[in-house]
Amino acid sequence: MSNALPGGGTKSQPKAVILLSGGLDSTTILSIAQAEGFECYALSFSYGQRQAVELESAYRVAKAMSVAQHKIAEIDLRMFGGSALTADISVPKGRSSDTMGEGIPVTYVPARNTIFLAYALAWADVIQSNHIFIGVNALDYSGYPDCRPEYIEAFEGMANLATKMGVEGSQRIKIVAPLLHLSKAEIIQQGMLLGVDYTETISCYDPDHRGRACGECDACILRRKGFSDAGVPDPTAYVL
Amino acid sequence: MSNALPGGGTKSQPKAVILLSGGLDSTTILSIAQAEGFECYALSFSYGQRQAVELESAYRVAKAMSVAQHKIAEIDLRMFGGSALTADISVPKGRSSDTMGEGIPVTYVPARNTIFLAYALAWADVIQSNHIFIGVNALDYSGYPDCRPEYIEAFEGMANLATKMGVEGSQRIKIVAPLLHLSKAEIIQQGMLLGVDYTETISCYDPDHRGRACGECDACILRRKGFSDAGVPDPTAYVL
Numbered sequence: 001m002s003n004a005l006p007g008g009g010t011k012s013q014p015k016a017v018i019l020l021s022g023g024l025d026s027t028t029i030l031s032i033a034q035a036e037g038f039e040c041y042a043l044s045f046s047y048g049q050r051q052a053v054e055l056e057s058a059y060r061v062a063k064a065m066s067v068a069q070h071k072i073a074e075i076d077l078r079m080f081g082g083s084a085l086t087a088d089i090s091v092p093k094g095r096s097s098d099t100m101g102e103g104i105p106v107t108y109v110p111a112r113n114t115i116f117l118a119y120a121l122a123w124a125d126v127i128q129s130n131h132i133f134i135g136v137n138a139l140d141y142s143g144y145p146d147c148r149p150e151y152i153e154a155f156e157g158m159a160n161l162a163t164k165m166g167v168e169g170s171q172r173i174k175i176v177a178p179l180l181h182l183s184k185a186e187i188i189q190q191g192m193l194l195g196v197d198y199t200e201t202i203s204c205y206d207p208d209h210r211g212r213a214c215g216e217c218d219a220c221i222l223r224r225k226g227f228s229d230a231g232v233p234d235p236t237a238y239v240l
Numbered sequence: 241m242s243n244a245l246p247g248g249g250t251k252s253q254p255k256a257v258i259l260l261s262g263g264l265d266s267t268t269i270l271s272i273a274q275a276e277g278f279e280c281y282a283l284s285f286s287y288g289q290r291q292a293v294e295l296e297s298a299y300r301v302a303k304a305m306s307v308a309q310h311k312i313a314e315i316d317l318r319m320f321g322g323s324a325l326t327a328d329i330s331v332p333k334g335r336s337s338d339t340m341g342e343g344i345p346v347t348y349v350p351a352r353n354t355i356f357l358a359y360a361l362a363w364a365d366v367i368q369s370n371h372i373f374i375g376v377n378a379l380d381y382s383g384y385p386d387c388r389p390e391y392i393e394a395f396e397g398m399a400n401l402a403t404k405m406g407v408e409g410s411q412r413i414k415i416v417a418p419l420l421h422l423s424k425a426e427i428i429q430q431g432m433l434l435g436v437d438y439t440e441t442i443s444c445y446d447p448d449h450r451g452r453a454c455g456e457c458d459a460c461i462l463r464r465k466g467f468s469d470a471g472v473p474d475p476t477a478y479v480l
Binding site: 071073074075076077079080081108109110111112113114115117118119121122123125126145146148150151154155157158159161162163164166167 | 311313314315316317319320321348349350351352353354355357358359361362363365366385386388390391394395397398399401402403404406407
């Protein structure tokens with residue numbers, strides 16, 4: 001390519017690192033980043049999570065959406081435990097979406113978003129990408145400390161002091177969280193406008209051995225309600 | 241124990257997570273943390289570094305200094321590359337300690353300290369430790385962006401917004417960097433006062449197959465000069 005930059009991108013197409021779990025939210029942000037003209041580098045994590053099936057979703061979504069590169073980092077968060085998603089603690093079922101936001105849920109994985117963003121920052125620093133997209137959402141998951149706007153802002157400030165790119169680069173590093181203030185229904189509506197196919201995405205914290213969503217955990221309840229509120233048919237195969 | 245707290249520590253002994261590479265600096269901070277009365281949880285990383293021998297040092301140091309627990313996290317920073325310590329880039333040799341601080345060296349590992357601190361934060365959040373010790377030093381390694389005081393301060397601010405402990409806890413999380421403003425000679429002098437045995441520590445970026453320090457890389461040159469300036473015999477077996 002004639003207009004190739006040292007980092008491998010093109011002048012007309014800046015790069016972005018996208019944290020892609022294979023869920024509804026992260027698939028939507030990938031679609032948003034592509035619509036904004038970014039060449040997308042998708043990063044997923046195998047972190048000892050119960051819902052390993054989400055990695056298969058991430059793989060299929062990355063392929064279907066033709067990302068520039070997709071990397072899966074193997075990190076073992078089970079070594080610390082402390083969460084229903086990585087340790088032998090039960091995933092809560094059948095809670096109402098009105099009350100699940102009270103307190104920090106047991107599905108909180110200690111410092112997970114900080115670890116995810118730190119890896120994304122490492123990759124961004126190597127490929128010279130100034131943008132990192134993360135699908136956090138402050139409305140539906142108000143219980144997670146690392147899904148709040150003030151956290152994202154603090155990480156961004158730190159990132160600009162932490163890296164070669166932040167210190168030597170001409171542009172500030174941006175942590176982009178386009179879903180921060182959207183409801184699940186609004187996220188789905190935005191995705192539908194961008195042509196996202198949600199069939200391959202999975203949100204469930206506790207899918208069965210065939211990869212079907214349980215229908216009862218917080219993530220399933222929020223997803224179901226989101227499709228219903230958005231007036232969009234839910235393509236998910238729920239067990240219950 | 242009668243005075244056991246929920247996290248497993250005792251009222252009289254607060255906990256600290258110590259980032260322990262097995263080098264001179266991190267061994268000194270472990271000793272400082274112990275002298276300050278902390279029950280120490282040592283965290284090391286197998287990150288695809290050239291100097292894998294440093295993990296053996298970390299293991300021996302942790303054992304000799306009787307830490308409460310020692311965990312080694314397997315993380316593969318080679319997946320991103322971009323550093324002489326993790327990719328196929330030569331480690332610079334024979335540089336003067338006066339000039340090696342100019343610019344960001346090729347031994348800079350993208351976002352390494354951010355990833356290390358993120359893991360430490362996860363562990364701290366699980367065991368309810370408010371203190372994380374890191375052996376960064378702004379004088380000898382002024383070229384690394386993530387060894388500067390402003391970086392450490394920004395990480396600390398972010399950490400307090402990121403975690404269950406930061407949000408719900410009664411005490412602020414502190415990132416303690418006791419060596420930040422010390423020269424290598426001052427670090428060694430402080431360690432000697434605390435009775436540190438530097439025999440087991442290794443600093444070299446490029447040790448030989450028998451684990452002997454090369455004597456020529458930046459880390460060896462700074463270490464040698466440190467012992468010399470401190471007027472302390474250097475116990476290191478250098479190849480050259």
